[in-house]
Amino acid sequence: MVYLTRVEHFNAAHKLYNPAWSREENELVFGKCANEHCHGHNYELYVTVKGKPDSGTGFVMDVKKLSTLIKEHVTDQLDHRNLNVDVPFMEGKLTSTENLAMAIWQQLAPQLPQSVQLHCIKLYETPRIYVEYFGE
Ligand SMILES: Nc1nc2c(c(=O)[nH]1)N=C([C@H](O)[C@H](O)COP(=O)(O)OP(=O)(O)OP(=O)(O)O)CN2
Numbered sequence: 001m002v003y004l005t006r007v008e009h010f011n012a013a014h015k016l017y018n019p020a021w022s023r024e025e026n027e028l029v030f031g032k033c034a035n036e037h038c039h040g041h042n043y044e045l046y047v048t049v050k051g052k053p054d055s056g057t058g059f060v061m062d063v064k065k066l067s068t069l070i071k072e073h074v075t076d077q078l079d080h081r082n083l084n085v086d087v088p089f090m091e092g093k094l095t096s097t098e099n100l101a102m103a104i105w106q107q108l109a110p111q112l113p114q115s116v117q118l119h120c121i122k123l124y125e126t127p128r129i130y131v132e133y134f135g136e
Pocket residue numbers: 016033039095096097098125126127128129
């Protein structure tokens with residue numbers, strides 16, 4: 001099995017805010033990340049698929065096609081958006097890096113060719129904070 005990774009990026013705004021809680025509770029739990037006017041991140045997205053290289057191309061899959069799928073189904077919907085209000089696939093979800101990584105998996109997995117499997121969504125929220133999701 002060979003693992004192939006494509007890196008993409010997007011910029012987005014969000015706030016960490018649980019609507020079931022009061023503003024005070026949100027500020028207690030999430031601190032400055034609960035600021036009602038939101039804040040922004042330069043997200044770095046690592047998408048890893050796994051499969052066997054094709055005998056004709058030597059590719060697990062064409063990484064340019066993987067990039068196009070990521071852009072079409074994920075990053076075009078996130079880039080320069082507010083994750084709390086603009087993104088249908090994040091509706092009703094808290095916009096933590098964990099939840100965003102899982103939602104990206106749900107968006108992308110059904111779009112991949114049958115010859116590969118999605119292995120990992122690795123999402124950097126900042127250079128010091130990242131999540132890895134393996135689909136379970
Ligand atoms: N488990 C999680 N914890 C936190 C998340 C998250 O998604 N999952 N997110 C945040 C905030 O979104 C916050 O904005 C993080 O940014 P920041 O404080 O700037 O992060 P850094 O630690 O990289 O910055 P420093 O300047 O080093 O503090 C918080 N927690």
